[in-house]
Each structure stands twice: as C-alpha cells, then as structure tokens.
Amino acid sequence: MRASAKIFWILGVFFLIVAIAYGFVTGTYEPHGIETVGFPAILALSGLGFMIAMALTLAYRKNSINPSDDLDAEVSREAGVQGSFSPYSWAPLWASLGAALCFLGVAAGWWIFAFGIMFAIYGVLSWVLEFSIGQHAH
Structure with a gap:
C-alpha cells in the first residue's frame, strides 16, 4: 500500500x-481566456489522485505492513480471501444496460433516457441488495 500511495501522490502533484501550466497557456493564447473544459478536468484528475493517495496513506498507517511492501515477502503471503463476490449475478448486466441506455438517451432522445433510468435503478438496487434477498441471502 505504501508504494501505491507514493505513486498516487506523485500523480496528484504531476x-x-x-493543470497550472495548461491554465496558463490557454489563458495566454486563447481569445476567450482559460479553456473551460480541459482545465477543470485536469484539476479534477489531480484531486482524484490526491484523494486516492490520502485513502491509501491512511489505510497503510492503520493496518500492518502489507506483503507488497515487504521486499522479502513470499507470493503465498498474499493468498487468501480477496473479497466477497456473488456467483451468477445478473445485476451488473442490468446496471450497465441502464447506463448505456442513459448515454444513448442523451444523444438520441429523452424517452430512451427514462428507460435507462429504470434499468439502472433496478440493476443498482438488485446489486446492493443481492446478499439480503434471494439465493445468496445471509
């Protein structure tokens, strides 16, 4: 985690x-001032890098040393449960179909966007509540 945090700190600063250089160059040479899409997007990318770096730094301080941080660690130290995933889940399909219909609806027609919202809500809710109802309920 420590190496990953360092990488994201470097990316955030970069x-x-x-972003500062891009804002300066576009502010100097553009007739309408600073470019209104690229400059905030690169600033947001920097903020995202800093947020991920901060989360990884806090996780590293809270938890013990990770096998990826130990230069003499064996591969088998990283073995074990990596997460909890439900098998045979249809929820990601419905959520992604809803997202695709939403994007298509913005371009082609707002009535398609409404169907996309319905599919997306169903997909996300079924994904979140997957372990509460049905075959894999706990």
Missing part, C-alpha cells in the same frame, strides 16, 4: 503542475 497533474496539478500540468
């Missing part, structure tokens, strides 16, 4: 420097 994108902040790029």
Whole structure:
C-alpha cells in the first residue's frame, strides 16, 4: 500500500503542475481566456489522485505492513480471501444496460433516457441488495 500511495501522490502533484501550466497557456493564447473544459478536468484528475493517495496513506498507517511492501515477502503471503463476490449475478448486466441506455438517451432522445433510468435503478438496487434477498441471502 505504501508504494501505491507514493505513486498516487506523485500523480496528484504531476497533474496539478500540468493543470497550472495548461491554465496558463490557454489563458495566454486563447481569445476567450482559460479553456473551460480541459482545465477543470485536469484539476479534477489531480484531486482524484490526491484523494486516492490520502485513502491509501491512511489505510497503510492503520493496518500492518502489507506483503507488497515487504521486499522479502513470499507470493503465498498474499493468498487468501480477496473479497466477497456473488456467483451468477445478473445485476451488473442490468446496471450497465441502464447506463448505456442513459448515454444513448442523451444523444438520441429523452424517452430512451427514462428507460435507462429504470434499468439502472433496478440493476443498482438488485446489486446492493443481492446478499439480503434471494439465493445468496445471509
């Protein structure tokens, strides 16, 4: 985790420097001032890098050393449960279909967007409540 945190700190600083340079260059040479899409997007990318770096840094401080941080660690130390995933889940399909219909609806027609919202809500709710109801209920 420590190496990952360092990588994201470096990425956050890099994108902040790029955003400042991009804002300066577009503010100087564009007739309408600072470009209104790229500059905030690169700033948001920098903020995302800093948020991930902060989360990884806090997780590293809270938990013990990770096998990826130990140079002499064996591969088998990383073995074990990596997460809890439900088998045979249809929820990601419905959520992604809803997202695709929403994006299509913005371009083609708002009535398609409404169907996309319905599919997306069903998919996300069934994904979240997957372990509460049905075959894999706890």
